[in-house]
Amino acid sequence: MTVQPFSQSLMVLAAVMGLGGAIALPVQAEPQPQAPIQVAQAETPGTIVDVASGNEAFETLVAAVQAAGLVETLSGEGPFTVFAPTDEAFAELPDGVVDALLKPENRDLLTEILTYHVVPGEVMSSDLETGPVETLNGGLAVRVDPDKVVVNNGSVIMPDVPASNGVIHAINRVLIPAGVADELASRMQPEPIRGLW
Template structure:
């Protein structure tokens, strides 16, 4: 059923999410994962990648999904030219694999993350979940902001792009 997927200035991001969520809730609507990401300047690279991979409709669907969302700074840590290479149409399958490796089916809040040591991604491989001195790690990526709610799931912001084997 689910075969494709993906999706800081912590204070600014939290303020923006709270403000847009409050505004959206007041008007009887709530933003989905794509809308939340697209509404924040820290995720322009992620949003471009999701568009290039044709995953927008999937991540706008009912879900629920848990997205470990890398920031622009996380993408910038990749070797020079990697992002541009992945955005080329001929590399779409590789991009889809990377993005879907950042998505878990279901809504996994931070309280739940603390109780698990592994999660199976939509891509099919597992990610390692660990905690150390109050820091939550997804493989080698640190969660820098957690529990950003969307109408179809939750976003946890990470500081590194995680790559499947």
């Protein structure tokens, strides 16, 4: 399956990601260190939402999935592949952005962002190829290097976390589809969010 370059990241995620037993994928060292993600061991993994909910690294993502009303969808049969932003990824967003996205009046934008992190079907890291990949809300750009996988401007920091209805790849950035950042900025006036994207 071919993967496409991710648009620039913004925030909240793409519903989903917790961790079960994952295969460590070599990742090139980043400028800022990332706290290790704790992986809960389970014989039979739950759904993508269950796995994400069971891991402290995805608390913001889970809150976003709930606010967007996507719990039922991401708990469905699938299968889905979710590039899941960690809490640290959300923390990289400008002040006020996450709070704004979680407001009921911005549910449409939150949904666009989250579905931008979800690919139909189960795509393991070994199946990823450099190129475009279609999500539920547009295309991402994927680059596969010998030592890492980059999606748009985010890196996969833990691949192949199993779920009963798909797989989760934890990433260190929130991916934002084209146009969403500008629309959110206009809604946040008169408090501009400069340097966001």
